[in-house]
Amino acid sequence: MTIDTATAAKVAKLARIKVDDDALPAMAEEFNMIIGFIEQLNEVDVEGVEPMTSVTPQRLKRRVDEINDGAQQLLVLSNAPDAREGFFAVPKVVE
């Protein structure tokens, strides 16, 4: 698998990271090096092996389904770059 500049641009878009066009070739080259390293995994026989979902065998703890937190609007908004009238403010989303 080789990653070309178009693929690199697509990945950057999916990751929501702006990458200038002239930086794409070097980025694609770096990806290829890392993916090449990762592809060693193809040597391993994984037939019939389950993908790991939890490293410790224990079951996840469950708790009673009841509200135990909330009503902290000011604290939740306190670190927002732009908060207005009790909401997070963002650029216009709908025309």
Added chain:
Amino acid sequence: MSELNKLTLADARDLLRKKDITSVELTEACLQAKGDGKALNAFVHDTSEVALGQAKAADGRLAEGDAPSMCGLPIGIKDLFCTKGVPSQAASKILNGFRPEYESTVSQKLFDDGAVMVGKLNMDEFAMGSSNETSVYGDVVNPWRVDQRNLTPGGSSGGSAAAVAGDLCLAATGTDTGGSIRQPAAFTGIVGIKPTYGRCSRWGIVAFASSLDQAGPMTKSVRDAAIMLEAMCGHDPKDSTSADLAVPDFETCLTGDIKGKKIAIPKEYRMEGMPDEIEKLWADGTAMLRDAGAEIVDVSLPHTKYALPAYYVIAPAEASSNLARYDGVRFGWRASIGAGDGITEMYEKTRAEGFGAEVQRRIMIGTYVLSAGFYDAYYNRARRVRTLIKKDFDDVFGIGVDAILTPATPSAAFSLGDMATMDPVQMYLNDVFTVTVNLAGLPGISIPAGLDTQGLPLGLQLIGKPWEEGDLLNTAYALEKSVGFVEKPQKWW
């Protein structure tokens, strides 16, 4: 009493309890050492006032005889831990100005026991790095030097390692996703333990790779590691992966008696091109454990070679998901946008400006391995290989092995700047001996085991059975006694 900052946790605790010293005196000594140690760039956010307030409160508790082990002891907190009202930005520009409205469970537990926060500690951005050169605060400098060259303290807990090795505080918290406690501990001649996955709550610790991340202490001795780890551990309803198991009294596990213990030497860790010094260190450590009465067995962990490539699929995949939250809306950095820019441009510019190069690289690799068409080929395959890596360890423990001895790192600390000329894959090789332990969720400890010919510290790693940190610490304690490592860096700063 002079130079209180040089005390171990255990000695300071005993002096506090005997009322020979006060926590305020101890804290002032550390604040002074921190001020004198600016050249190391280990501490990044000043919390002197918080520290003195905590110290006074601790002295009050000590006077009343209500003194848990950590009471009054000045420690550093890695910037990855959210500390209420104190900047916590994972050494990233994207969390610029972030002051959490809550406290991480681990730091809360330490403060509940009376620990004093000397300051927040530098680290690699989002804990991604092995040399502490990806931080928005700049490089951390290792207190150990050779020929006036500035060396890396390792990463990602480089600030923690440098601060403890340089006696700027008595101990520090670290976190370890692929070796980020153990590698910097080895590079600076201190002790660092990553407990079993689930021992420490991850709540309030900025997430990197949730299935691998664990917090742990970085200390001047194995006894200190036992004391501080116990204070950090325990079930937390706010982290569903934290184990609901009793936390043993780790310090009483330190008998130093390892007669009849079975210690394994895995042949796959004898890497091609391994420096003779590391080979010798490992052989000497093996001999010491044998002399202490342990039985040494050779074992095979056949999938070791595939741990790093599996890690560099799984960790970036989880990071790409975890770091999706940094969007310039709820906290931290937001880029200024041009006329006509919409919310997508705002996200893209914010993340391009806010994340450093290594973090961007890992987010994008993670995005790629999770993308449609590649999920099975990369992500699921890596998770299958992870199952096999864990099975390798299960098999070895299944034949009665108590612990596994390996080198901690493939080299001693290298010069700051050396990484710049390496490709990312070469950089990732730093974690070759430590990353298997995270993939298998096991406890691992690095202890200083000697100096190389340049006079730099080298570490050995012991890997234990799940939930058997007490036994692991005892084996490390026996090895520490045999090694007798007492060297300290010469103060140049």
